[in-house]
Amino acid sequence: PKNIREAAKLAAYLASLSPKRYVPHSSIPLILHQTWKTTRAEEWPSLMIDCVAEWLHALRSEPAAYFLWDDDGMQEVITYHWPDWVNGYLNLPKNVMRADVFRIFALRWYGGVYTDTDTKPLRPLSQWISIDDVAPWTSRDQKFAPTLPIELLVGIEADTLPNSDAYWRMGYGHPVELTQWALAGAAGHPALITMLNSVRTAADVLATEGALVKADALALTGPYRWTDTVINYLKDVPDFEWNSLSGLTDQGRSKGVKDVLVLPITGFSPGRSKGYGNMGSKPISHPDARLVHLASGTWKSFSMRTELVKACKSLLAMCKDWSIVP
Numbered sequence: 001p002k003n004i005r006e007a008a009k010l011a012a013y014l015a016s017l018s019p020k021r022y023v024p025h026s027s028i029p030l031i032l033h034q035t036w037k038t039t040r041a042e043e044w045p046s047l048m049i050d051c052v053a054e055w056l057h058a059l060r061s062e063p064a065a066y067f068l069w070d071d072d073g074m075q076e077v078i079t080y081h082w083p084d085w086v087n088g089y090l091n092l093p094k095n096v097m098r099a100d101v102f103r104i105f106a107l108r109w110y111g112g113v114y115t116d117t118d119t120k121p122l123r124p125l126s127q128w129i130s131i132d133d134v135a136p137w138t139s140r141d142q143k144f145a146p147t148l149p150i151e152l153l154v155g156i157e158a159d160t161l162p163n164s165d166a167y168w169r170m171g172y173g174h175p176v177e178l179t180q181w182a183l184a185g186a187a188g189h190p191a192l193i194t195m196l197n198s199v200r201t202a203a204d205v206l207a208t209e210g211a212l213v214k215a216d217a218l219a220l221t222g223p224y225r226w227t228d229t230v231i232n233y234l235k236d237v238p239d240f241e242w243n244s245l246s247g248l249t250d251q252g253r254s255k256g257v258k259d260v261l262v263l264p265i266t267g268f269s270p271g272r273s274k275g276y277g278n279m280g281s282k283p284i285s286h287p288d289a290r291l292v293h294l295a296s297g298t299w300k301s302f303s304m305r306t307e308l309v310k311a312c313k314s315l316l317a318m319c320k321d322w323s324i325v326p
């Protein structure tokens with residue numbers, strides 16, 4: 001391969017030659033994608049060095065490929081596959097927005113698993129989906145079961161009662177909301193394509209209105225929009241209700257709908273502190289835990305306004321529609 005784009009294409013092709021190169025019960029290849037500004041390790045934060053080292057060590061025992069996409073590599077592949085919107089991508093006002101877009105983009109074209117560089121593996125990728133994860137489940141006397149193979153794997157970040165104000169007081173956009181620090185999918189999955197098109201349309205409208213620079217990353221490219229995208233993908237399933245994915249009343253379990261597998265909060269967000277904000281998260285030693293997110297928050301910067309908005313939401317139950325993003 002002459003570049004990382006060709007290497008990723010080759011990895012996807014080689015994965016297609018053997019079922020051992022896929023996450024079990026899925027069409028998701030054992031390809032791990034991560035992103036950072038540079039591949040020069042001497043310029044990485046110390047936490048990232050530790051986390052990436054653990055991922056590389058874990059992958060040594062699996063028939064998996066690893067890609068760390070830097071800014072140049074991301075721009076090159078966007079230019080190749082999405083030439084009519086490369087300027088729109090580059091004009092996104094925050095690095096985190098471009099990173100949000102690219103993780104979806106990489107999975108859309110090559111398939112695999114994406115994780116943030118402040119995560120550490122707790123379970124091999126080849127064990128991320130078990131036969132128990134794809135078992136039928138019941139909600140309101142309705143039985144659901146996934147369509148195999150699984151082609152999209154997502155995890156819950158926020159799990160709150162749907163009729164309460166807990167979700168927005170904690171800064172989430174939905175009572176049951178998906179995380180974006182980890183996700184996995186088969187190349188070409190409709191939800192991935194829809195997400196990219198949705199971001200493009202919304203960003204273009206904001207740019208035309210002169211409001212793009214003030215856009216909320218959570219809403220434009222982040223988990224708010226990603227959750228909406230998956231909700232819309234599943235809305236045609238008879239008798240299915242999005243909030244039935246909550247694990248608050250059943251101790252948390254994996255739930256499959258169509259070709260999507262939704263992990264409970266412990267899947268990608270184990271080890272949360274007890275009390276407010278735990279939302280059913282179990283310890284990192286729990287067998288449901290696939291990885292641990294150490295939440296370095298490199299995309300965030302301190303903002304007194306943000307801290308005041310958080311306090312307004314959590315303490316006063318006010319400021320519902322105010323953004324918590326600096």
